[in-house]
Amino acid sequence: MPKIIKPPLPTRSLTNSRRLRREQTDAERELWQRLRGAQIAARKFRRQHPIPPYIADFCCIETKLIIELDGSQHSAESDAARTRFLEAGGWKLIRFWDSDVLLNIDGVLDAIWNAVGPRTLTPTPLPEGEGLKEQKP
Numbered sequence: 001m002p003k004i005i006k007p008p009l010p011t012r013s014l015t016n017s018r019r020l021r022r023e024q025t026d027a028e029r030e031l032w033q034r035l036r037g038a039q040i041a042a043r044k045f046r047r048q049h050p051i052p053p054y055i056a057d058f059c060c061i062e063t064k065l066i067i068e069l070d071g072s073q074h075s076a077e078s079d080a081a082r083t084r085f086l087e088a089g090g091w092k093l094i095r096f097w098d099s100d101v102l103l104n105i106d107g108v109l110d111a112i113w114n115a116v117g118p119r120t121l122t123p124t125p126l127p128e129g130e131g132l133k134e135q136k137p
Helices: 011-022 026-035 076-088 098-103 105-116
Strands: 046-051 054-060 065-070 092-097
Touching: 026 046, 026 054, 026 065, 026 098, 026 105, 054 076, 065 076, 065 098, 065 105, 076 092, 092 098, 092 105, 098 105
Parallel strands: 065 092
Antiparallel strands: 046 054, 054 065
8 A cells, every 4th residue: 555645734833733732721621631542432533733724623533523612712703714614625613612611521522422423324123033022812
């Protein structure tokens, strides 16, 4: 199998993502403790992952899911432009307020699991002989 060669990241993106990893907010730190090590649906997450020209707070490459934490520094206009750009690249975004992570981490984790967890689209049939049995009169 031929080796896939990825172009290098722009130096600015790489530098910024490293800085953001060092300077996490309390909400980012709390969520990262729950996402790291494939704790949710055995999915690997990355934090402060560059997707030029943006840096995703958290992402799962396998499912193309980005998790964004919004605090007071976010504006609706810039977030909408960012969302349109990333969705055009095939990513799905879910957003949470920092306060949601700090006050309702279980609800946030449930929403993330629902976004990445395995789903059965149709009911799984019972094995032969384990369904309702006909009763003879």
